[in-house]
Amino acid sequence: MPPKPKFTREEVIAAALEIVSEKGMEALTSRDLGARLGSSARPIFTVFQNMEELQQEVRIAAMKRFEAFSEKAIHYTPAFKQFGMQTILFAMEEPKLYQLLFMTENTVHRNFDDVFEDLGETAVVCMDVIQKDYGLNAQEAKALFQQVWIYTFGIGALCAAHVCHFTEEEINELLGQDFTAMMLLIRSGQLNDPTVQPHPKTEND
Missing domain, CATH: 1.10.357 (Tetracycline Repressor; domain 2)
Structure with missing residues (x-):
């Protein structure tokens, strides 16, 4: 049974959007995003397959x-x-x-x-x-x-x-x-x- 996501997709996207808003897309890394959420990078990949998928969602949110x-x-x-x-x-x-x-x-x-x-x-x-x-x-x-x-x-x-x-x-x-x-x-x-x-x-x- 897969682990229960620690964060929802919406929470991850919102945190990622704020990083991009402050520093640009190049600053969006799994490590920095985990830090923004007060976690490690790992929980991010329970709701997103990879960073490319998250980046696309950030563009939509922007x-x-x-x-x-x-x-x-x-x-x-x-x-x-x-x-x-x-x-x-x-x-x-x-x-x-x-x-x-x-x-x-x-x-x-x-x-x-x-x-x-x-x-x-x-x-x-x-x-x-x-x-x-x-x-x-x-x-x-x-x-x-x-x-x-x-x-x-x-x-x-x-x-x-x-x-x-x-x-x-x-x-x-x-x-x-x-x-x-x-x-x-x-x-x-x-x-x-x-x-x-x-x-x-x-x-x-």
């Missing part, structure tokens, strides 16, 4: 924490802009988790649709908010979401890596400028219009 953080935006107006604010604030408050979720090297070629799916419920809620608040169709809403998310992701990466620090007022202004520029493009009817050519450079440019 995404849930991000979603809970970003979903606060739904109570603001405009909600979509606040989603961007919440994403960057998450990067500032949880830099190691932001790095885990959005800055881990990916060797598989992917397009934005794959990224969109990885964002889960956050992306779905954002799309609904955009279409409802701004009267955009699905194609326009996704184009807006993609542009603003890429811009937001970049600011978040700078903050999570401690390359730059922005105040909330500065973040608000930066996101507002990007959003306004993209909305002007959409409202002009030139979104994905193959007949629109870049303005050629002149000697005065």
